[in-house]
Amino acid sequence: MPPNTALSAFGFTDLESSLYTELLRQAPATGYRLSQRVGKAPANVYQALKVMEQKGVLLASNSSDPVTYTPIPPAELFASLKRDFDRRHGEAFKSLSAVYQPTRAEEFFQLRSVPHVIERVRAMIAEAREIVLFDLFPAIFDLFAEDMEAARARGVTVAGIAYREEHAGPTVPFNREAAAFVGDGWPGVGVLVVADGAQQLMAQLSLDMEHVLNGLWSDSIFQSCFLHSYVAAHIRLVAFRADPTDPLRDLSLQQAQPPGLQMLMAQRDGGAS
Incomplete structure (x- = not known):
């Protein structure tokens, strides 16, 4: 699996996955520099970075001008993703199990x-x-x-x-x-x-x-x-x-x-x- 698309299977867009990978390779980095590295319009990159910050995938340094971004380590990210998946898995399983009525089809x-x-x-x-x-x-x-x-x-x-x-x-x-x-x-x-x-x-x-x-x-x-x-x-x-x-x-x-x-x-x- 290519690193640039590794997060796509976990609910991240291809752009978000690419940005995270680029930050892993070299950080901190500004949004403008990242837009050059991934070949995307700055406006789209800044919007993606904002969403990623809300998801807890990266940290934004407001002490610098312009703002720079640093990724959280993969181990920390995937531990968070696993906890969130386990929580949602448990809730969905409990909800669906409550309405499941086993039947015998004889087929x-x-x-x-x-x-x-x-x-x-x-x-x-x-x-x-x-x-x-x-x-x-x-x-x-x-x-x-x-x-x-x-x-x-x-x-x-x-x-x-x-x-x-x-x-x-x-x-x-x-x-x-x-x-x-x-x-x-x-x-x-x-x-x-x-x-x-x-x-x-x-x-x-x-x-x-x-x-x-x-x-x-x-x-x-x-x-x-x-x-x-x-x-x-x-x-x-x-x-x-x-x-x-x-x-x-x-x-x-x-x-x-x-x-x-x-x-x-x-x-x-x-x-x-």
Whole structure:
């Protein structure tokens, strides 16, 4: 992010952001000198400086003629911005939460952004009262580790599948058979979570986790219970799969290699990100 536009995301105009950056580079400075440095009309610069002084972004020295301006340090500015954001965030959250009435749509909804997927998963874990089941690829596993531990701490059963040994635990068996397949062969980063048999999320992110390739969330009780049953069976299967004599081991996706999987793999081989 260029310094001259760094403050634009915090409610400052481009001119105000440029003036603050110039003052950081060299201060104190007069309004006229600043107008030359940013290439803007003096009248516009003086108006912006007045607003910035009211916002507490800079200090004006009235002991000199003409008036000179000095910026407050970035650490002080951003501490102030954070306090103001936290205050407004709290007020808005309280106000909107007071009128929110949760509803159950019993439908599927598409998720189109990575932040939406991540925050929806976190909300599902936080709302869970009894049980959360998951199948998370290694690239995204750690992102939800604290959320999972917080759920366990309040008595929620949390179980899933690990594709790295360091992610495994008493209720999270290590899927050694699929570890390399998931890490090196699959054309995306998989996310599958079921909470309380009441809501589910299935998503595939691009390998750089910048885009959602497929993303669905549903509060359908029937579908969520069905998926819960599937994920629970998969977790138990992974836990028992250590037996090399298992006559059903060839039914697994990576062993059976059905046509649909081959088409998915072709997406990665063809350069899909």
